[in-house]
Amino acid sequence: MTEKHITIDGQTVPFTEGQTIMEAATAAGVYIPHLCHHPDFTPQGSCKLCTVNVNGRNLASCTFPAVDGQQICNNTEQLNADRKRLTQMLFVEGNHFCPSCEKSGNCQLQAVGYHLNMLDNHYPHFFALRKVDSSHPQLLLDHNRCIFCALCVRASHADGKDVFGIAGRGMNKHLVVNSSTGKLADSDISVSDKAAHICPTGAILVKGTAFKIPIGQRKFDHHDIDEAGLGEQHGE
Amino acid sequence: MANKIRVATTSLAGCFGCHMSFLDLDERLVPLADLVEFNRSPITDIKHCAPCDIGLIEGGVCNAENVHVLREFRNNCKILVAVGACSINGGLPAMRNSVPLEECLREAYLDGIGVENPMIPNDPELPLLLNKVHPIHEVVKIDYSLPGCPPSADVFWKFLTDLIAGKEPGLDYDLVHYD
Ligand code: SF4
Ligand code: SF4
Ligand code: FES
DSSP, X not given: OOOEEEXXXXXXXXXXXXXXXXXXXXXXXXXXXXXXXXXXXXXXXXXXXXXXXXXXXXXXXXXXXXXXTOEEEOSOHHHHHHHHHHHHHHHHHTTOOGGGOTTTTSOHHHHHHHHTTOOSOOSOOOOOOOOEEOOSSSEEEEXXXXXXXXXXXXXXXXXXXXXXXXXXXXXXXXXXXXXSSSOGGGSSOOTTSGGGTOOSSSSEEETTOTTSSOTTSSHHHHSOTTSTTGGGOOOO | OOSOEEEEEEESBSOSHHHHHHHTTGGGHHHHHHHEEEOSBTTTTXXXXXXXXXXXXXXXXXXXXXXXXXHHHHHHEEEEEEESHHHHHOTGGGGGGGSOHHHHHIIIIIISTTOOSOOOXXXXXXXXXXXXXXXXXXXXXXSEEEOXXXXXXXXXXXXXXHHHTTOOOOOOGGGOOOO
């Protein structure tokens, strides 16, 4: 079988049949910014941060299959400018006060902002009214920081459970917890579940672990998420 | 030196942490003082802006006076800079935005634990609070932003020396923090 290739920013990247562009890129150590993608779960293609230009068309690389001969632009000024705007929208849609967030320094949303040299939020803020669910003895769910990536939804399915779901559309989109009260404490989540550790932001946190590593010494404090491997270190 | 670059600074709904961080420039303040002079600023106690080259704004807007001060800066500064998390996204003061203003005042001045002589301050000299705390780019045009809570002295140094050297200011990865 002859090896098949795509080209990303001039670099030849091999792939095997059935791989997405994201999977081929990741295997070759090429970083494509992403937030709703995780290698362990079925891609859902909602955040659009991973948008690349394939033969002249913009496509989500986490869902689009690699096809022999594709010419792909990834790390371009225009795509990164678009990604910055998408990231700014995520920041103003929720309530992201990094100085008071336990996840700061280990947060992928923040890390993508750093990677894109995002210095402001550009858009007016929503200051949406969202709740904090601290009912669970070991887990905290802060809706203010949720970006609706649905990784917790997919991870919970992989756990053989169905703890999380995304409900509503547009402005009214929100994360729901599958329990009689809607509270995390009354759901069947357990702290050892994948779903408890998958969140790319500070929306789902394990209590009592938040400041184990001091602010300033965390993953993205000194290392860009595009450095080998870092982009795939999700959750804690 | 003639024609020093004129800088004004203020803290709106901030904690003065950004100003303190600026003072962390320490011995670098000496060469900086050869290049810039301070106009309206807590450092000089000058109360109103003369025309300036650079205005540094710490804090978001939480009351009517903040809005007036911010507009005065915009009207007088060629380059207006949002300094720190609060000016960029409202910061910690904006965490009150999820609580109705009346409830905030009740908790702080009437019902809170340890409150003596419960009374909501109403001296006519006090600026009226806005219903919400806002980042400053929602009120005036901002030319540059320096993130961080606070931005480190190195951020101020890099930004100001770039500007003074006539370069487009930029912050490298290590200088960009939201916390
Ligand atoms: S979740 Fe991330 S971006 Fe949001 S406040 Fe926490 S550290 Fe900042
Ligand atoms: S809670 Fe976290 S993992 Fe779940 S949808 Fe929100 S951001 Fe994604
Ligand atoms: S990572 Fe592809 S759309 Fe979110």
